[in-house]
Amino acid sequence: MTTTTPDAATEFETVIGLEVHCQLRTQSKMFCRCPADYASAEPNTFVCPLCLGMPGTLPVINRTAVEWTIRTALALNMTIPELSKFDRKNYPYPDLMKGYQISQYDMPLSEGGWMDVETEDLGLRRIGITRVHLEEDTARLLHRENEAGERYSLVDVNRSGVPLMEIVSEPDMRSPDEARVYLVQLRQILRYLGVSTADMEKGSFRCDANVSLRPVGADEYGAKVEIKNMNSFRGVHSALEHEVVRQAAVLRAGGVIDQETRGWDEDRQITLSQRSKEEAHDYRYFPEPDLPPLSITREAVERIRGELPELPDQRVARFQSEYGLGEFEANLLTEEPARADYFDAAVAALDDPSNAREAANWITGDLFAQINKDLAHPELDAQPITPTHIADLVGLIVGGDISRSQARTVFEAMYETGDTPATVVKAKGLTQISGEDALSPIIQQVIADNDSAVDDYRSGKEAALKYLVGQVMRHSRGQANPQQASELLVAALGSD
Ligand SMILES: [Zn+2]
Incomplete structure (x- = not known):
């Protein structure tokens, strides 16, 4: 032994x-x-x-x-x-x-x-x-x-x-x-x-x-x-x-x-x-x-008990059940009461509360990352982006007005200037081209200009599609809705 x-x-x-x-x-x-x-x-x-x-x-x-x-x-x-x-x-x-x-x-x-x-x-x-x-x-x-x-x-x-x-x-x-x-x-x-x-x-x-x-x-x-x-x-x-x-x-x-x-x-x-x-x-x-x-x-005692605010555990549970957040996000957003209040205010400003997760992603992702590296505004309540800005940004994305990559540009400009998303979009000419009517002329042009990529795609090379979508984005100066561009390209290439 x-x-x-x-x-x-x-x-x-x-x-x-x-x-x-x-x-x-x-x-x-x-x-x-x-x-x-x-x-x-x-x-x-x-x-x-x-x-x-x-x-x-x-x-x-x-x-x-x-x-x-x-x-x-x-x-x-x-x-x-x-x-x-x-x-x-x-x-x-x-x-x-x-x-x-x-x-x-x-x-x-x-x-x-x-x-x-x-x-x-x-x-x-x-x-x-x-x-x-x-x-x-x-x-x-x-x-x-x-x-x-x-x-x-x-x-x-x-x-x-x-x-x-x-x-x-x-x-x-x-x-x-x-x-x-x-x-x-x-x-x-x-x-x-x-x-x-x-x-x-x-x-x-x-x-x-x-x-x-x-x-x-x-x-x-x-x-x-x-x-x-x-x-x-x-x-x-x-x-x-x-x-x-x-x-x-x-x-x-x-x-x-x-x-x-x-x-x-x-x-x-x-x-x-x-x-x-x-x-x-x-x-x-x-x-x-x-x-x-x-x-x-x-x-x-009962009066004071009745006046207790919502405590961290309760808030985590509410963020998960009401807004469908994951445990990690819910914990991150409730770490400080100021964070939880900020998120609640952003959700309240949304046109459609079912987009709460999208708002949570912007806050826990881009916003917290900016605050972490920003020595001038190390506090959530001292930085220039308001909960309403977040809600408006989410509205523009969900409504198809701007793409996700454009949204990131808008976000960065908002953090610099404190301007509203609508102001930034207008100033930078950032609108998304979406819908068949607007995209079709660009797609036809790209197909006409890129014979070899078109042939590659038709002979089964899937990678060629990515290249063609990239050309659509280039022709539209990044303003095309990439998801729709891809779908319309597939339809156009398959139809003749
Ligand atoms: Zn004294």
Whole structure:
């Protein structure tokens, strides 16, 4: 009997849980009236005594932030308890103006939801979501170094008090790929809900990951390591892959995994130990005495549920069933809500909605390709072609006014100028010659001028037909309808 050495995948099972912090794009901050969108503000200009942590100030709950958290929770299939409360999380760090953060501990706004996630390796699996709760963001520390090489930090308080939603998953993910798909889908849902820009590079969507390994078949979890400091989806994936390999090597060598926090070093592509992981009691949580508990009526929950927009999955299904799109196109068109809205607007502008697939082809093909290579207009809503332009272009093609190759010329001109298809067609003299009356004189001329090709065709050389169609296109300066030209040529050559 032979034995084989098991590889990491068959020896250990990977266990991943994710904590996502997501800034809500409300008008004002969580507990004061300062603007929440500080992106273009000078440091320390969106501040007041409350978010500066001055004594004697009292917080007031941002109602929209609570509603948006419930909206998000409902989209993630969570339960909304009737009673919720805020708590103080105490820890000393210069980014905390009050010395504590108002967060939620044992009575969050929502509990017990899930999201279905599909990967190539593991298939479709349901990932549990433990809780979605609401808290406030901290100030931002900017670490600097002076000319003498001394390090110092600057504090920008603009971010302090911005509503922050925390979305905690169960340790249900089993591979870095699954974690990435979970994050991509979560970001997509947040954008559809309109509650956050969910931009990882800009810090409005941040992710910490808990990773552990356990022997395949074991019930108990291994010691978990928390990874922080990942600034992109690729970073999360690389950090998780690196950490799985690192832990497997430690365990295989007979070592023990320390429960700790490690930071992802993007430049070196490794995780580095930062500190041993704190336990919840280190934070000395206690109920926030300045805020009353939140009572969430069932009427309010049902109203918010009723106002949920069409979510990505629903939109994919509708694009497939109503417009006959394939799964790939439907996914591509729903990746961002702006894309899906654009397509819906194009279909609405079509004379005949049964041409939706043709519109989808132009959007996912030529338009997306142009946007990808166009540095001046990298966004769908900033480029010059409107949904109506797409619908008009489709109308001209389907109506036989222009050929597909002419349509491409029209498309390129539209992208340059923003003109309507009709304007471009007129300016460039691009009309298609179709119909027997218009094409027959050209075809007769081509037959008369090309004896040898005609003989070749009649002696069975099919390729000669292509040449003759090409001559028709040349004589018509590319304006003949090639399909009709071919049919009329076959008829004319067969008839004498
Ligand atoms: Zn303030």
